[in-house]
Structure formats: C-alpha cells, structure tokens
Amino acid sequence: MSGLGVWNYVIIIFLMMIGLYMVMSCSSLVKKLIGLNVFQTSVFFLYISFGYVDGGAGPLLIEGVTLYSNPLPHVLILTAIVVGVATTAVGLALSIRIKESFGTIEEDDLHKMDSSI
C-alpha cells in the first residue's frame, strides 16, 4: 500500500484509540460523550476511505465520466452521522438529569454516592 494509504489508516486507528481512551478514563460525563463522538468520526473516516476511488469523480452522474467513487459507504455514513447526533442528544439530556439529582457529573463522585446509598 502507498505511504498515503498507510498514513491514512494509522491516523484513523489513532483517532479511534484516543476516542476509546477518552470514554474509559475521563471523569466528566460530557467529556466521555465527546470521546464517543471522536470514536464515531474515526469510524466514518474508515468507511469513506474504503469507498474512495483514486481518479474517480464524486457520486454525481456527469456526462462522459465513467469512474465514480462508491456511493454505498456515503449512504451508510449519512445515516450514521445523524444517529450519532441523536445518541449524543439523549446522552446530554441524561447528564443534565444526573447533575440535577446528584449535584455532580464526575464519575468518581458518582461512584461514591451510588455505593453509599
């Protein structure tokens, strides 16, 4: 694989791992949701990279062009982006309710309060 391809996939895996680390280790619930979004975006890059055709046009039918990028990953990722924002919205609403009930959205404090009830 060419150097650009390797760099592409390595950065995608790096972003995936950063997102995963943020979800696992950040203590604020909002930062966990940001980490989840970073993870989701890296998966979108992976799919779009699979669908990319070197020298092809974008998926819009034009006279005289025969080589197009693959439209199927674009469709899947369009759905995935919108579902991602729906999940984020519900997650943020839950964090607001948690803040109002417990007074904090830090993970360590929530564990202590939960185990002391």
Next chain:
Amino acid sequence: MMLEQWIDVFLLGFLAVISITVLRIRDVFTAVMLFGIYSLTSASLFMVLDAADVAFTEAAVGAGISTILMLATLSLTGRKEKSLVKRKVAILPLLVVTVTGATLVYGIRDLPPFGAADNPVHVHVAPRYIHQSAEEIDVPNLVTGVLASYRGFDTLGEVVVIFTAGVGVLLLIGRRRRREKNTNE
C-alpha cells in the same frame, strides 16, 4: 494530484493534534470548542475524499447542532473537569488502548490498496447502483438515489430513530425544572 495528497496528509495530522488536545484539556468549554473545529476539519477531509453529501452533513450536524447542544449542557452542568486524583495517567485504559491499537495497525497489512478501483468493495453491488441508476431512477445524485430509493427502508428506520431521540429528550428534560430540589418529577 500531488497537492491533494499533501492536503490529505496535513489535514489528517491536524486532526490527530486536535484530538490529543481535546483529551488533555481540563476546561470542558475549550474541549467543546475544539471539538467543533475537529468536526469542521473532518468535513474538509470528507470533501478531499470526494464525499460531498457526507461533508455537508458532518459540517451541519457536527459543527452546528452537536456543539450547540454540548454548550447548552455545559451552561447547566459546569465547565471544569476534576483531574484524576489517583495518578496523572490511567494505567489500565492506556494498556488496553495500546494493545488494541497495535493489533489494528498490524491488521493494516491485510487491507487492499488505498483508492484502487478494483478493490473487492467496488465490484459487488456498487456497479449496479452506478450504471443502472440512470435507467431505473434517473436521479443524478447517486447518494440520494441509493438513500431514498434503493435503500429506502434504512432511511425510514433512521427517521424513526431521530423522532425517538426527540421523544426521549422531551421525556427527560421537557418540563421546566421546579424550584424545590426535593420534588420528584
């Protein structure tokens, strides 16, 4: 062609730097703003990879709606994150992440070449969508044709998911908050 490759390389590196900064920063407000920039940069990257519809949606949704909802949440929950009290870096998540990342990087060897037109992903269903869409649907935008006609069920499910998310948020925080803290809603 060469310029496009250099733009690709630079944008990917920029994304990696932004994501590390979002991870390390303690002020959640700054992290949300940087996430907005991250979304916009990823929209540009989608454009470089010839995905115009996806870039459009990512810019509108990621840099628009997602950022504003997170800011609204921050105004209600506070903008600082407490640092990890035990140690500066969590050991077990770092180990898990390193092992998983190394395995995935090793798996890159099995992937087909980046951008080749005869990759396995391009030879099964996609040629039928590209070549016969003109006779069957006659819509120039292939992505809209596949989204609304060939894969219409998935889009119906997606619309229902958005609707359900709206219903869920309305149920959770739809009412105005009462003043007394000891009343359950």
Next chain:
Amino acid sequence: MSDHLILRIVGKFLIPYIMLFALYVQFHGDFGPGGGFQAGVIFASAFVIHTLLFGLESTLRIAPPAVLKVIAASGVLLYAGVGVVSLFAGGNFLDYDYLAADPIAGQHIGIMLVEFGVGLTVTSVMMLLFFTFAGRGEPA
C-alpha cells in the same frame, strides 16, 4: 443582546437567506449534494440564531413546541404513508414505481415526497432539542 447592534442587524438580515438556502438544499437534493437531513439541520440553525439574538421567549412565540411536535410526527407519517400508498397501488412497500403511470415519474415523486418527510422531521426535532436544552435552566 440589546447592545450588540451589529449582531442583531446582520442576524435579522441573514435569517431569511439561511431558510431559503435550506429549502434550496432540500429540493435540489436530486441534482447536487443535499437532501432532507442537511436541509433540516440548516433550517433549524436559523432558529438557533434567532434564539441567540432575540431570546428564547420571542422564538417560542414564533415556533411553539406544540406545533413542532405535530410536524415531527407528520414527517414520519408522510414517509410511511408513501410506502403504504404504493402498497395499495399494487407494488411492494416503498416501491415507487407504482406511484404514477410512468415508473421514472413515480420514482421522482416518491423520492421528493420521502425527502420532504425526512426534512420535516429533522427540522422539528432539532428545533425541539435546542428549545428543550435552552429552556431547562429557567425556573418554572
């Protein structure tokens, strides 16, 4: 925002153009990048700007949440309704060939109606989300 005169005037000027651009993206989704989702989000962002400039109360008077809830439900209903109509016309569920005499015209009609339903639902749900989040901090 009463002392940010430039923001108010520029915002008032831009909001109709943002809505017009959203309608353009919605109905030209067949011929260029666009479609229901992008149009819905752009239309909702016009209302977000209005809220930031003129306050939540005045925006809620323009777009009351009760109407938005009805619009959200009717978007999903329109999409499923197109499928049911094509069932009654003799084809499968969501088979647009049977919506008109000519299959190609049927496909065009089906895609336009379906994208419009998607746009309606996405617009109203995004606006509802923003109004709910923004209105939470205020006491009842």
